[in-house]
Amino acid sequence: MPGHFRFSVVGETIIDMKSRLYFTHKGTEKLFEGREPAAGVELAERISGDTTIGHSLAFCQALESAAGIRTPERAAYVRVILLEMERLYNHVADFGAIANDTGYAVGHSHCLRIRERLLRLNKRLTGNRLLRGGLVPGGVGMDLPVGLDLPAEVDAALRDFEEIAGLAVENTLVLDRLEGTGRLTTATARDHGVLGYVARGSGIDTDVRRDHPFAAYARLSFAVPVYDWGDVKARTLVRVDEARESVKLIRQAVDGLPAGPLTVPLPALPAFAPAFSLVEGWRGTIVHWVMGGPDGRLYRVKVMDPSFLNWRPLSYALLKNIVPDFPLCNKSFNQSYSGNDLSRGLGGPETAPQTPQSPDHQSPPPRSIHPRHTEPSRAPR
Amino acid sequence: MTRLPQLSGALAEELAPHVADVRVVRGNELHCSVHPAAIPALARLLRAGFDGELIFMAAADRRPDRGAFEVHYLFAPSREDWFLHATAHVPAEAPTLTSLATFHYPASRFEREIYDLFGITADGHPDPRPLVRHGFWPSDYFPLRKDAVPREFSDDGHAFPFTEVGGAGVYEIPVGP
Numbered sequence: 376m377p378g379h380f381r382f383s384v385v386g387e388t389i390i391d392m393k394s395r396l397y398f399t400h401k402g403t404e405k406l407f408e409g410r411e412p413a414a415g416v417e418l419a420e421r422i423s424g425d426t427t428i429g430h431s432l433a434f435c436q437a438l439e440s441a442a443g444i445r446t447p448e449r450a451a452y453v454r455v456i457l458l459e460m461e462r463l464y465n466h467v468a469d470f471g472a473i474a475n476d477t478g479y480a481v482g483h484s485h486c487l488r489i490r491e492r493l494l495r496l497n498k499r500l501t502g503n504r505l506l507r508g509g510l511v512p513g514g515v516g517m518d519l520p521v522g523l524d525l526p527a528e529v530d531a532a533l534r535d536f537e538e539i540a541g542l543a544v545e546n547t548l549v550l551d552r553l554e555g556t557g558r559l560t561t562a563t564a565r566d567h568g569v570l571g572y573v574a575r576g577s578g579i580d581t582d583v584r585r586d587h588p589f590a591a592y593a594r595l596s597f598a599v600p601v602y603d604w605g606d607v608k609a610r611t612l613v614r615v616d617e618a619r620e621s622v623k624l625i626r627q628a629v630d631g632l633p634a635g636p637l638t639v640p641l642p643a644l645p646a647f648a649p650a651f652s653l654v655e656g657w658r659g660t661i662v663h664w665v666m667g668g669p670d671g672r673l674y675r676v677k678v679m680d681p682s683f684l685n686w687r688p689l690s691y692a693l694l695k696n697i698v699p700d701f702p703l704c705n706k707s708f709n710q711s712y713s714g715n716d717l718s719r720g721l722g723g724p725e726t727a728p729q730t731p732q733s734p735d736h737q738s739p740p741p742r743s744i745h746p747r748h749t750e751p752s753r754a755p756r
Numbered sequence: 757m758t759r760l761p762q763l764s765g766a767l768a769e770e771l772a773p774h775v776a777d778v779r780v781v782r783g784n785e786l787h788c789s790v791h792p793a794a795i796p797a798l799a800r801l802l803r804a805g806f807d808g809e810l811i812f813m814a815a816a817d818r819r820p821d822r823g824a825f826e827v828h829y830l831f832a833p834s835r836e837d838w839f840l841h842a843t844a845h846v847p848a849e850a851p852t853l854t855s856l857a858t859f860h861y862p863a864s865r866f867e868r869e870i871y872d873l874f875g876i877t878a879d880g881h882p883d884p885r886p887l888v889r890h891g892f893w894p895s896d897y898f899p900l901r902k903d904a905v906p907r908e909f910s911d912d913g914h915a916f917p918f919t920e921v922g923g924a925g926v927y928e929i930p931v932g933p
Binding site for chain 1: 814815817818821830837839843865887890899900921923925926927932
């Protein structure tokens, strides 16, 4: 776990929590520099391993904007499908992890099973369980496979998930842990500029799929769920609702998939003319900003994962909660270490990464800090 | 986008000559250059008149080709689909911005990151502690500068303590590295 959390506690009540991040110095932004634009995609896919499509889509769109091209319509629809597949498997996994931290382990087991089912679908779609290789600048890396009834497959996975989610949220023991826990007020959320399901769980109605439409979202219909309670329950239910919307979007995109090419060529980037792109990844708004150099290579790439703004307010959500609820609160945020720490330059010659790292880099929760698990030497008196 | 002509007019009327080179790019983006000292005025105008808030900042080291750093500010409204992309040219010697930290909290995070990686100071920042800097980096090492050369780093013994919370019955639980 590349993050340090320092709790100040009275009895079991958290009165302050300071997080110290940026322990990993992957040099991601520096590694983009000097690359051919198309060679940045594999790097973007690895910014946060659970957000392959979110980050590579933001990167490709920024390149396309800089070069002044639009992708073919068919590619725009396939991009929607891939981004929603990514949202779906992550929301299912997060729901399970939240259930697990309430002690509802059976819900977690089933969500892992459903996640696996979705990852296998990802593999059928792109050849990769984490959807790598799905996108290229100017379009998509592959067409939908022949003979796969994707809407039927995701419908079935959703029914499976809804049954598990229903059992969990109707269980009073689970609900008791979710309701009122880890409350982030709308005012604090707004002050911090929070993004994604953390924002939508705190009453902030934001989603760049609707507000700054990209790919084919302007041609598709979907709802943006918002809950104003600001607690773990709100962030959990936003995910359940969004999983439903993802399945609706996938069905619409498959049904409405236009004929035509999958890519257009990416012209050379103009020198020193910046361009940017916003994508609503599963965790929230992702921004990529690119600038080409005089040689047509990447001169500067700046990446923002929503975790950059969402980590800090976790400290506020924890105030007055009890220590055993920290894992639950943290899971309901589930911010990315990798996506947050990424940008940074080289940490020194001995640590300078030569290749992208971390094959499956989900942000793991801190280990349980229930007092009975605390090291004896650290035990409070 | 319908509001861009209005915004363009407001920039010319209220912020010239500190905001210049205003042009529409790709239909819904208004690009401009802004004097580093006029950034707060620009942010205030966007918030007050256009529901526009800062969503992103990016610095770039343009010293090799134009002898200055650039800091780019991206503003967007909450409901309409347009952007303002403002570029501040920051002199290579004593590079300084006027901080937006007390106006908009997320700016404080971007500004700390930009100092750590480029050595561009945010003037008026109330809390300019390191954010992304590795504790072992020398104080003059800014890794995203084009002339940054990685070298051997080691612990300089400089501590970066956590704020201590005191009082009867308060104890700490440290978790992680």
